[in-house]
Amino acid sequence: MIFSRRKFLQISSATFGTAAVATSLGYFSDTKKLFGKEIEEPVKKTATYCNICFWKCGAIAYSKGNKLWKIEGNPLDPLSNGRLCPRGTGGIGVSSDPNRLKSPLIRVGKRGEEEWKVVTWDEALNFIADKMKTIKTNYGPESVAFFAHGIGGNFLKHTLKAYGTPNITAPSFAQCRGPREVGFELTLGQFIGSPERTDIENSKAMALIGSHLGENMHNSQVQELSKAIENGISLIVVDPRFSVIAGKAKYYLPIKPGTDMALLLTWANILIKENLYDKEFVSQYGFGFEQLVAEVSKYTPEWCYIETGIEPELIVNSIRELAKNKPASFVHPGRHVTWYGDDAQRSRAIAIVNSLLGNWNHKGAFFQPTKLSVPGYPYPEYPKSEKGRVDVRGEKYPWAGADEGLTNEIRNASITGAPYPIKAWFVYATNLINALPNQDETIKAINNLDLMVVVDVVPSEIAGYADVVLPESTYLERWDDLNITPFKKPFVGIRQPAVNPPDDQKDNWWIAKKLADKLDLGHFFPWNHIEDYLKFRIEKGGFNYSELKEKGIILGTNKPIYIEDGVANEFFTPSGKVEFYSTQLAEKGFDPIPKYTKHEEPPAGSFRLLFGRSPVHTFSQTQSNPILQEMQSENELWLNIDIANQYGLKSGDYVKLKNQDGKISNKIKVKATQRIRTDCVFMTHGFGHNSKGLKSVFGKGASDSALVTRYKVDPLMGGTGMNMNFVTLEVGV
Amino acid sequence: MARYGMVIDTAKCVGCMDCVVACKTENNVPEGFNRDWIAYETNGVFPTLTQEIRSERCNQCDNPPCVYCCPSGASHVSEQGGIVLVTQDECVGCKACMAACPYGARFVNPEGYADKCTFCNHRLENGELPACVSVCPTYCMHFGDFDDPESEVSKLLKSRKNHPLIPAAGTEPQIYYLV
Numbered sequence: 001m002i003f004s005r006r007k008f009l010q011i012s013s014a015t016f017g018t019a020a021v022a023t024s025l026g027y028f029s030d031t032k033k034l035f036g037k038e039i040e041e042p043v044k045k046t047a048t049y050c051n052i053c054f055w056k057c058g059a060i061a062y063s064k065g066n067k068l069w070k071i072e073g074n075p076l077d078p079l080s081n082g083r084l085c086p087r088g089t090g091g092i093g094v095s096s097d098p099n100r101l102k103s104p105l106i107r108v109g110k111r112g113e114e115e116w117k118v119v120t121w122d123e124a125l126n127f128i129a130d131k132m133k134t135i136k137t138n139y140g141p142e143s144v145a146f147f148a149h150g151i152g153g154n155f156l157k158h159t160l161k162a163y164g165t166p167n168i169t170a171p172s173f174a175q176c177r178g179p180r181e182v183g184f185e186l187t188l189g190q191f192i193g194s195p196e197r198t199d200i201e202n203s204k205a206m207a208l209i210g211s212h213l214g215e216n217m218h219n220s221q222v223q224e225l226s227k228a229i230e231n232g233i234s235l236i237v238v239d240p241r242f243s244v245i246a247g248k249a250k251y252y253l254p255i256k257p258g259t260d261m262a263l264l265l266t267w268a269n270i271l272i273k274e275n276l277y278d279k280e281f282v283s284q285y286g287f288g289f290e291q292l293v294a295e296v297s298k299y300t301p302e303w304c305y306i307e308t309g310i311e312p313e314l315i316v317n318s319i320r321e322l323a324k325n326k327p328a329s330f331v332h333p334g335r336h337v338t339w340y341g342d343d344a345q346r347s348r349a350i351a352i353v354n355s356l357l358g359n360w361n362h363k364g365a366f367f368q369p370t371k372l373s374v375p376g377y378p379y380p381e382y383p384k385s386e387k388g389r390v391d392v393r394g395e396k397y398p399w400a401g402a403d404e405g406l407t408n409e410i411r412n413a414s415i416t417g418a419p420y421p422i423k424a425w426f427v428y429a430t431n432l433i434n435a436l437p438n439q440d441e442t443i444k445a446i447n448n449l450d451l452m453v454v455v456d457v458v459p460s461e462i463a464g465y466a467d468v469v470l471p472e473s474t475y476l477e478r479w480d481d482l483n484i485t486p487f488k489k490p491f492v493g494i495r496q497p498a499v500n501p502p503d504d505q506k507d508n509w510w511i512a513k514k515l516a517d518k519l520d521l522g523h524f525f526p527w528n529h530i531e532d533y534l535k536f537r538i539e540k541g542g543f544n545y546s547e548l549k550e551k552g553i554i555l556g557t558n559k560p561i562y563i564e565d566g567v568a569n570e571f572f573t574p575s576g577k578v579e580f581y582s583t584q585l586a587e588k589g590f591d592p593i594p595k596y597t598k599h600e601e602p603p604a605g606s607f608r609l610l611f612g613r614s615p616v617h618t619f620s621q622t623q624s625n626p627i628l629q630e631m632q633s634e635n636e637l638w639l640n641i642d643i644a645n646q647y648g649l650k651s652g653d654y655v656k657l658k659n660q661d662g663k664i665s666n667k668i669k670v671k672a673t674q675r676i677r678t679d680c681v682f683m684t685h686g687f688g689h690n691s692k693g694l695k696s697v698f699g700k701g702a703s704d705s706a707l708v709t710r711y712k713v714d715p716l717m718g719g720t721g722m723n724m725n726f727v728t729l730e731v732g733v
Numbered sequence: 734m735a736r737y738g739m740v741i742d743t744a745k746c747v748g749c750m751d752c753v754v755a756c757k758t759e760n761n762v763p764e765g766f767n768r769d770w771i772a773y774e775t776n777g778v779f780p781t782l783t784q785e786i787r788s789e790r791c792n793q794c795d796n797p798p799c800v801y802c803c804p805s806g807a808s809h810v811s812e813q814g815g816i817v818l819v820t821q822d823e824c825v826g827c828k829a830c831m832a833a834c835p836y837g838a839r840f841v842n843p844e845g846y847a848d849k850c851t852f853c854n855h856r857l858e859n860g861e862l863p864a865c866v867s868v869c870p871t872y873c874m875h876f877g878d879f880d881d882p883e884s885e886v887s888k889l890l891k892s893r894k895n896h897p898l899i900p901a902a903g904t905e906p907q908i909y910y911l912v
């Protein structure tokens with residue numbers, strides 16, 4: 001054997017776990033035997049950060065020539081700690097996706113027919129700029145809306161703000177975590193943010209309400225969860241499905257879908273009745289506690305059992321477990337929480353239970369995020385819009401987020417022309433056909449537009465409806481904005497290309513700058529190359545740009561993040577206190593304390609459609625990544641085994657689903673399992689692609705989005721509750 | 734002498750497949766094949782269920798039937814660490830080893846030779862952990878030397894309840910699962 005005994009002995013010591021720390025980056029020659037072949041090409045390491053989801057983990061890409069080999073976590077990065085999630089590890093597959101968009105396209109057929117002519121960048125951008133100028137003249141700049149997901153949208157956002165539109169939006173609010181932010185803001189005057197400010201690592205007990213961490217691979221949270229498990233955390237998992245994390249729970253609560261509010265209010269009642277709440281915290285910081293006591297006293301465990309189907313003993317024991325471990329215990333606020341249209345109130349109930357545990361700013365519950373201060377680039381001021389946002393207009397949804405806006409309200413304005421018409425959509429890296437509920441409404445809105453531009457890496461469903469498609473280079477081929485994420489440690493991360501784009505794809509900053517030029521807004525980009533911009537900001541902040549390029553991450557000085565190390569409690573509510581009773585809500589005519597309302601249940605023979613995450617895919621964006629596709633190429637329909645037997649179905653059989661409005665899904669493989677209730681079915685989101693351009697994944701699995709025709713808008717903040725669709729099984733397909 | 738093995742903590746594993754993905758890219762495992770995989774074992778009736786999730790691969794057995802049955806001598810045990818390896822040039826692709834392995838750990842690489850987990854011996858040589866272990870976001874996998882009583886893996890086996898896979902096969906597998 002060729003192995004050196006000395007090296008083997010070295011690494012067999014007990015300190016093995018720390019052996020793989022990368023210390024230097026750059027070029028080195030590797031002629032070792034890899035894959036059983038001699039490799040002569042030098043291996044290049046490029047420090048960057050991941051883009052397979054929005055977590056933005058620091059990473060190191062390994063390439064040989066212009067070919068990617070692998071990608072690993074950057075050990076310096078506080079988010080990844082040197083370990084990426086499976087999607088991140090498989091991230092290099094985006095580059096070799098056979099379906100990739102190669103050059104700019106202009107539509108020749110009808111919208112949605114995916115008939116294109118290949119054009120040059122100049123032609124594409126001239127086309128867009130001309131249309132945008134006409135729209136500005138006829139309707140005003142506000143009539144162009146920008147939908148974006150992720151950091152890559154920053155430069156295009158800048159161009160569109162310079163153009164004069166305030167209508168910048170993202171589905172991350174109204175189709176995802178908006179209700180949670182609003183519920184916490186109303187209660188504590190502070191929101192949760194992304195990454196979540198949950199201190200799972202130091203927690204002694206945590207309750208998860210429908211959130212399936214572990215299948216949902218938000219990297220830092222999963223890493224912290226594992227450390228907490230090592231330290232003996234008690235997990236309380238509330239889910240109609242026996243999720244992966246349910247298998248690790250001390251208490252698993254198999255809740256009837258739609259009744260979470262009943263459980264939360266009962267928990268609040270038990271904390272009060274049994275004197276388990278944090279009296280000092282409540283008396284020092286609480287507002288409206290007496291009203292809360294009066295309101296929740298009716299929610300007994302016995303009543304709760306009837307609503308939720310959870311045994312009273314389990315209801316009581318689980319909240320006692322949280323109380324016993326306070327303040328290092330908490331109810332996780334979740335992330336994708338747009339379920340039933342009363343989601344902000346449910347999030348408020350979560351904030352209330354947490355406040356009864358007195359856990360805010362406490363180690364093992366919620367920390368105060370810290371962020372590195374890096375100055376922005378000095379740009380000219382954006383033009384002010386007289387009309388204001390089309391979607392967030394004060395009275396309709398008083399707590400709609402003015403940052404991310406309401407995608408669904410922009411869609412409405414595009415259909416109705418009120419309060420003013422929206423004539424163009426500019427879409428960056430968000431597959432709106434699958435992100436928004438009710439696809440027919442989305443398509444109707446698109447058909448009203450004068451211009452629809454999609455910037456994407458692959459021909460997503462939304463790209464299929466565009467007038468102009470702009471192919472972007474993948475995150476491994478491009479520069480991007482700085483990653484300055486608020487988290488436990490302040491840091492800045494850089495994204496830099498590991499390889500060149502294979503075809504005529506361009507970086508988002510280049511597209512944004514070129515488009516600004518064509519719109520006569522070139523002065524909004526006073527730099528030539530993005531590196532000028534990055535270097536300026538980093539050096540202005542007092543950091544070393546070459547160091548950042550080499551290491552990928554620069555860490556700042558740690559600040560206190562818990563009460564335990566010096567954080568003081570501050571609540572930015574009108575009363576300056578934790579509002580168990582919300583005068584803000586009362587003033588606007590909403591329940592000042594959350595109330596339980598029953599949600600419609602599936603009729604006999606129907607099942608509630610639930611959807612969630614897969615650990616190897618992100619949204620409907622990654623299914624065609626060949627590496628991740630190999631890990632999961634289609635989704636499955638989780639069906640209770642007794643129901644499956646009734647229908648004569650076994651795992652592996654295919655069925656179709658028909659929803660209450662007659663929409664029929666693609667074929668989907670049955671997973672007959674003990675791991676789900678009998679009144680609902682579950683599938684992972686993102687499959688069932690029907691864009692012709694996505695050849696390698698076309699028609700694989702079913703699309704939950706296509707079945708989500710019904711949704712309920714949250715009256716507080718405009719989010720779209722989507723767990724209210726019922727399906728029947730079509731057998732023998 | 735060292736005896737390499739793994740201890741995998743099922744209390745932490747979430748079955749995310751990062752180990753599977755990492756192995757694919759690190760070792761350029763051809764499409765349609767895997768050197769490691771995830772197994773789920775669920776028992777009980779809803780909602781009273783238990784579940785064990787395991788990252789599985791070649792068990793690098795101490796008593797390896799795949800080596801004993803290999804007619805060409807391609808399958809062998811490495812001198813260092815006792816890793817079961819295949820010398821690609823010597824392998825005739827007869828599949829006897831595949832039939833002999835009770836874990837289904839082997840496959841025939843499209844290039845014609847029997848393929849399986851190597852514990853990333855090329856990485857070990859550089860003082861790096863196997864790719865699967867190095868990426869795991871739950872830190873559920875531990876790699877080390879069972880011959881060293883002070884190693885992390887030896888200590889874990891002593892301190893926690895554990896089981897190997899199919900011990901009745903008598904192969905003396907060197908991967909243990911903590912429960």
Ligand code: SF4
Pocket residue numbers: 050051052053054055056057080083084085086087088089217218219220
């Ligand atoms: S959580 Fe995973 S996909 Fe998301 S940024 Fe991190 S490594 Fe990438």
